[in-house]
Amino acid sequence: MEKEAYNVAPLEKHSDESSPNGAARIVEEKGMQLGEAADLYGDIHTAEEYGYVKRGLKSRHIQFIALGGTIGTGLFLGIGRAFTQAGPLSILLGYTFTGVAVYAMMMSLGEMATWLPLPGAIPQFCARYVDGAMGFAVGWNNWYNSAITLCAEISAASVVIQFWNGAEDINVAAWISLIIILVICLNIFAVAIYGEAEFCFASIKIITIVGLIIFAFIIDLGGGPTHDRLGFRYWNNPGAMKAYKGTGSAGRFLGVFSTLVNAAFSYGGVEMVAVAAGEAENPRHNIPKAVRRVFWRILFFYVLGSLAIGVLIPYNEPRLLGAIKDGAAGGARSPWVIAVYRAGVPVLPSIINAVILTSATSSANAFLFTGSRYLYALAQNGQAPRVLLKCSKRGVPYYCIAVTASISLLTYMSCSSGANIVFEWFQNLVTIANLFTWMSVSIAYIKFHAALKAQGVDRSTLVFRSPFQPYTAWFSLCFFAMITFFNGFYVFGPFDVNSFVTAYVGIPIYFALYAFWKIFKRTKWLSAEEADIFTGKDALDAADAHWPARVPRSMLERVWFWIA
Helix, strand or coil: CCHHHCCCCCCCCCHHHHCHHHHHHHHHHHCHHHHHHHHHHCCHHHHHHHCCCCCCECHHHHHHHHHHHHCCHHHHHHHHHHHHHHCHHHHHHHHHHHHHHHHHHHHHHHHHHHHCCCCCCHHHHHHHHCCHHHHHHHHHHHHHHHHHHHHHHHHHHHHHHHHCCCHHHCCHHHHHHHHHHHHHHHHHCCHHHHHHHHHHHHHHHHHHHHHHHHHHHHHHCCCCCCCCCCCCHHHHHHHCCCCCCCCHHHHHHHHHHHHHHHHHHHCCCCCHHHHHHHHECCHHHHHHHHHHCHHHHHHHHHHHHHHHHHHHCCCCCHHHHHHHHHCCCHHHHCHHHHHHHHHCCCCHHHHHHHHHHHHHHHHHHHHHHHHHHHHHHHHHCCCCCHHHHCCCCCCCCHHHHHHHHHHHHHHHHHHCHHHHHHHHHHHHCCCCHHHHHHHHHHHHHHHHHHHHHHCCCCHHHCCCCCCCCCHHHHHHHHHHHHHHHHCCHHHECCECHHHHHHHHCHHHHHHHHHHHHHHHHCCCCCCCCCCCCCCCHHHHHHHHCCCCCCCCCCHHHHHHHHHC
16 A cells, blocks of 8 residues: 555655655654654655644553543443343443453554554554555544544533532533533643643542442441441342343343443443554553553453442342433432442542542543544544644644534533433434444454565564454454444334434444545555555654663562553
8 A cells, every 4th residue: 555545645755754764864863753754744844844743641641541441431320220221240241241352452452553653543554454445434433433422521520510519500501611621721732731631530530449349348248337248149139130121031141232232332432542652652662561451450440340339239229220210410320329328428429429520521531632633643544634734842733632622512502401402313323433443443453464464574573462363353343243233132122213223323324434435535445465564663663762761769669660
């Protein structure tokens, strides 16, 4: 594949700039930022005209962005609906099975993002290794998903605030305005500010979920105010598995399957660490470190978290069922808050609600970042206006941030009942966008794996090599395809048109985007020999030597360097 097929425009190539020695020379003379841009765009003049993103995310930022990507409102709120539908054992199995598939996908993505840590990453990989039309489809689908989820998280945060007395008397539009201003400020000045914010947000979420798991252990063994030892009482009565849309074994199977769908939505955003790879310091060290730990994060936070909920409350808990049915504000419909109330610890609900507010704000912050970087990647592919490549002196693609942030104004539609219906339709368009992203990553990796072999690259020489490939990628592709195809199984008995549209509208949207670019640009499915796995790599290789080694000076630093 020629560079011009995905670059910003056909550029005049200078042989000394596009060669390995030329890229290394530019990195030495002009710095890593311009060196990477020149190697990617093909000449130094375009790099100087538009600028480039800056590698301002430190190791601790990347590690905690990876953590934050696995702990969202789904773990605090969304898990409650799955729990009441299917029961404790079903959510434990569902989150475990989906977690294994997510880990498999992340290993594939981690290998590609370590080989070429580019801003936005996923649309670039799909365009380079598979087909320009797939890069277009996944890029715009991801951008729209990020922009609408940004609105949804802002709306959720504004509703969570109403959990406290007095806040409900203030117009929700005021809270929406404050949150929009906050997340824009965290993104527009420098990527390091975004990194620090996510570091703080993730720290709060980690401390909270660790504390809740310890709390669950204490309460379960009778250490609460009532000294009632719970054990696995609620797995016997009302039971470990609840039948859903059926009876007997078939109903229990459908209950487990419904948790797979819910878990897939809860894990949404786990790929953010790869999106940030293009702005990470020493990416060949920090990205593999973050990806390798995804398994343990999934195991500890989601598997132990779902187990903890299952031993603390029964799936037929009246307050939880009522809060979900009524759409109660914030932590009122969180199974964790219900568990705290049952345990008789009055101060914790407000603390958990504050963490849920932090989590929603963190997600809004992260989705503004990822949405802007997907747009930036599309501009690099030549699939979005070229002006979006423009970066500030601090390496911030401010036009991409402005365009993505402008979509957040749709959040005000949630303030009125009539407009809120339209807003919900916007949200329904992205219900399975994450699944298409993960399937696209798996397909891109399968093609990447074949391209390495066809172009004479020995995988044993890679800095990060994911295990059992390409079978790992095939497993994740098949798993997510199954969930996508059957995610709306519940709409057929009896058939409900609105639910059917919500469940499946994402499928024609993705393929319509793919078909549009396929027809408009007459792109083709790339062979392994045609896939471009090298453009931009020379400057990244040259930059590797410039990252200083982190040498711990004490045992405390050794522990901290291991964590972050």
